[in-house]
Amino acid sequence: MTAQNAFDVSSELINELLRSMRLSGVQYRRIQAGPVFGVSFAAKPGHAYFHFLAAGCATLRLEDGSLYELSAGNAVFIAHGGAHALVSSPQACVQDITDFDAAPLGDSVCAVNASPETPSRTLLFSACMAFELDSLQGLGSLMPALMLIDAGGQRYPGLMPILAVMEREVSSARIGYAGILARLADVVAAMIVRGWVECACGNASGLVAALRDPRLAGALLALHQQPGRDWSVAELAAHCHTSRSVFADRFQATLGIPPLRYVTELRMRLAAQWLTLERLPIEAVALRLGYTSQAAFSRAYKRITGQPPGASRQGLRSPA
Incomplete structure (x- = not known):
């Protein structure tokens, strides 16, 4: 089998796996925050969290205390729904996302101001969804708990324009936008999974190794x-x-x-x-x-x- 044929086979198989991936119950939040903020997200097994930092900066804090600095254009994908927080600094006090006042923007979409008394500096696009990992036939259990994504980087070409479209859909709230967001969320998740499969480390095991x-x-x-x-x-x-x-x-x-x-x-x-x-x-x-x-x-x-x-x-x- 030639190298090109091998690539074709693997590409077809990845296509087949991604077509079977299921997202459901997607909830979107457009989160604005001032210079000081702290937003926590509870553990949700069977779900995935996705956060895209459109403007400003933030620190991601995981349940084990690990810290990751984020800047505009960075995104986070938490495949197994682990508890975490997005804060302005490690010392910032946090409040659960469900405790903030939320302004409904439509079906399953709302706006949250995490710092209502100060001018906004940070803009986050956040989503939580039921992520049917089992449909990936073994890929789900191999996925890391945290994936840090440079949306403008070479690993995820085309991701930034899709995220920009999602942000515009939330902001404009045009008729039918919730359905469009759901479809775009499928595309974003599929692109992230594909990027991980393509760039997984050399000692990949299980289905990742079989794909290659x-x-x-x-x-x-x-x-x-x-x-x-x-x-x-x-x-x-x-x-x-x-x-x-x-x-x-x-x-x-x-x-x-x-x-x-x-x-x-x-x-x-x-x-x-x-x-x-x-x-x-x-x-x-x-x-x-x-x-x-x-x-x-x-x-x-x-x-x-x-x-x-x-x-x-x-x-x-x-x-x-």
Whole structure:
């Protein structure tokens, strides 16, 4: 396989993974602050925080006390929803973001003035969203808790114009802007994940390493494109132009699980999405994933997730 073909395969696989990424329940805040401010954000497992500093400067303080200086054009992506604060200085007192007065700008969008008694010097664009890491089939657990981003840097070309559009949408509040923001948030998150995959450190493991390995990427692409097919290890090895034993050993060494176990886990991750987010009937999900009966699918789902498929759907229902 040539270097260009290897790049094409890996690029297609990344495309397939990013298409399956899910954001939901996005909440936006336009935060203005004066020379002294402190805004804290509580831990939200299953969510991601994104902050873009449009003007001024700030210090990011993590729960462990780590400090990071931010200037205009910097952004922060906290993939696992860890507790943190944005402050004017390490000594600044903080107040939880939910305790500030918020002026609604529309559906799921509001404006916050963190220093109402002083002229504004700092402008932050902030978002919190449910981040479906499981849809990334292993990438989510490998992502660092904190990603510091230079929005104007070479790693994220095109990110700054998108952030500028999001800021204009919030400020202008034109009709339909909440829907546009939701779509742009998907794009921003996908660009950040892609930049991390492309530039991850040389000792990357798991799926990140597999994305760069043409001997595995071909098989992974085939799996993600046809998850309902009755795959054999020999068929997967053929997609990588290698022997069954060499492929199986390399797959296990790189991803930490056998190929067919990966297939099953992929199917159940997709099933969880289709059941909870798309609200598909259980029998339709079973059929789409290649199971000959709903009972066989339910057994596999419970074995991987620890609960029957019906319980996943019920978990999203609001109390009566």
